[in-house]
Amino acid sequence: MLAELPTKYSPTTVEDKWFAHWMSKQYFKSTPDNREAFTIVIPPPNVTGVLHMGHTLNETIQDILIRHARMTGKNACWVPGTDHASIATEAKVVAMLKERGIDKKDLSREEFLKYAFEWKDKYGGIIIHQLEKLGCSCDYGRVSFTMDDHYYKAVIKVFVDLYNKGLIYRGARMINWDPVALTALSDEEVEYKEVQSKLYYVKYKLEVPNSTQEEFITVATTRPETILGDVAICVNPTDERYTHLKGASAYVPLVNRKIPIIFDEYVDKEFGTGCLKITPAHDLADYNIGLKHNLPIIDTLTENGTLSEAAGMFVGDDRFVARKKMAKALAEANLLAKEEEIKNKNGFSQRTNAVVEPRISTQWFLKMADMSKPTINAQATGDVTFFPDKFDNTFKYWMENIKDWCISRQLWWGQQIPAYYAPDGSFAVAENKEKAFENLRLTISDLRLEDIKQDEDVLDTWFSSWLWPIEVFNGITEPNNKEINYYYPTNVLVTGQDIIFFWVARMMMAGFEYQNQRPFADVYFTGMVRDKQGRKMSKSLGNSPELLGLIEQFGADAVRFGIMISSPAGNDLLFDESSCEQGRNFANKIWNALRLIKGWTIDNSTNPSNQFAIEWMNERIESVSADYHKLISEYKLSEALRALYSLIWDDFCAWYLEMVKPEFVDGKANPIDAKTYEATITFFEKLMHLLHPFMPFCTEEFYSFVKERNENDVLVIKQFNTQFSASSSSVLSNGELMKEIVSTIRDARNKNQLKPKDKLKLMIETSDKSSFEAIQSTVCKLANLTEITFNDSKAANAINFVIGNNKCYLDAGSLINTDSQKDDLEKELIYLEGFLKSVNAKLSNEKFVANAKPELVALEQKKKSDAESRLIAIKESLSGLN
């Protein structure tokens, strides 16, 4: 049997086989029934491309949780899907078209959408395939997409509803403009980064009442190209340098437009020259000051960031080109006092990386102040719990200072805003054109249907994904249907901390608005996956491994292991391929344990000497299982995996199997007794159950292989028992004793050049014979002893060591190295004396005895007596050596 099995486990074919099997059995399919539901909705990956390591981490965590729930008997439902990712995907499609020589401008909306859907079909398909390869147990019959027909309708319905509730409004506001994507952005889509800039000190000629003297005022600015849109100079009213300028005017350099000097406390006297030029069209602060002081607005930029006709100069030049030209022109006109290098922050578009331009534009907004309240409450009361909780404060702060959300985007890829305009500019918001028409005709009697036009803009992608936990169950389009009532609210959301505001917060708000309930009970935040040097994974650095390639190389189980073995919740994960190697080795280790077991022949004998091993292994599994389920419930998945790794590798393979493994006689393995064999199979099965959520493929393979059975598959037939009997501490502590003796003997062999094969005798002087008797046969086997005798006279050439306070003598026949024993014993002696000293110090400290808990004092007393008796044993052993 054994010879037929290769020594290496090869995952590739096994994984595909099992995935196909699971699918054919429809194990992942969920329909509402009378069991408790356990629901997860996947954070839908963007259809911009393929899954990366961040997704891999995320999906693996979800799969572990969903498989664990399934195995505890819950009706587990994991909904997969993808996000249309409006701006991100549109940018990709535009770039793809450009490569093919097609300009978006030359396409109609319909033609463009056709390309976009082709793109979506391609990448959406790849993403689902990757999920399958990773072993994700999603209900693939539920694959959703944020632009599915029903989903599209849901988004429109919600827009109309919120508009009718007065929460959505349209207006001209200062917004963040992406001059590359040519669309508005929300505040969250702008990333501020520090850049090296120049601060230009520009002289403006003054006109001061009752003064003929030529005078200038110097203004510091980082954006001289916006000078052309200046409408005022602002100084602080308490700034004595400028108090004489009341009623004065200045001339905009080069164009000589006359503008007023105004006074506002907003201006920081310390910065630059204490003068601020006011350009309401191109800066939010200036815009607000402009409103306050009733200033005009001169928009000197076009939508793509070039200078407009209104600028009067450098028309058509890009803003950065114009900036340089302006500086040069100012210098030539002798109006540039100086230039200074400074660091300041610029806003960049999250998707195109273009420098964002503050711009006045007519957009659609959602009022947030009232909608945020139930969410703030839910988080404060623990209705929704964050793991880890360090995000509580930032979340609260953001929610309490929430601003209105700009939800319109000047794109084509997304849900088109259901506002319909009559030729006179009036509009109606309705679910379709016909309804809008009826509505508009109330005021415009001669209106024809073909006269009205739908708003060209689409909605922010998050305005659709905030409905995800609801509409994947058709909760918006068919309220109160059986599915939404059964699956909602979901149990846990597993997502990146970077989208806490974009998505988590908004899903919560939508949940309370449309279901009157939280969308999820827990949120598990993952960190960012970085490479082992701590760098972000990116295509340009080439440090982002390709998921399918990794799976090909190590197997999906190993990749899952690799990414889970050290992934602290909420902290960044430094991913190293070598941890996948560790996972592969782990699967291989189990495979070889299985080979060993499968190689045994069984007979009807009984072998009482295995009794201890069986009891001990059973207790170990029980004890670790309890920890394991607890750790998973606390989302400490790495720790749970580590505990299993050690249970399987150390306890089961290194100790248990060695304890029960039949010995070889005359080159032939003895058979194993049926009882031990059955126990071993049961342990193996239990271990496969426990490991299955983490490494589903190999555990399924090994489980199916270890025993013939009618009912099959680890995945469904066995339910986790989360009730545990109190473990037998004496068995576990005897196990520790056994390990200590065996390790000490092995170490003694090492130090005395005794071969593992040399049979030795052990004599123990002990007052606790029964503990040793329980492990006697096991110790003999693992340490290769012929016998253990008690309280016998010691052999002449024995190796001395002390276990607890029991003196042990290992009879090597001929003694080789007394020095190392003496060394070891003396080291131990010094340590123990120090230990005893500290314990005594504690116990003689009246305050300790008075203040510490009684059980603690008792513990110290026990430590003292244990140490004292051990000390005596060691001293006696030492004196025996002299």
Added chain:
RNA sequence: GGGAGCUUAGCUCAGCUGGUUCAGAGCACCUGCCUUACAAGCAGGGGGUCACUGGUUCGAACCCAGUAGCUCCCACCA
């Protein structure tokens, strides 16, 4: 400018409500082994002033204050 978090072995991190001499784990490293499950392995081993300085306490990696360094989030100083 405001807020949050982090700093423990060469690396990545555990260390829950102070209490075994508490200083841990996994990698990595060193030594010896191809010992009939497994070299993707086995047996053993070395390694840390718990960032720094004070304080509270009978007792501090853990609590408090300050210092330094790192990370992240938020904010309209041009």
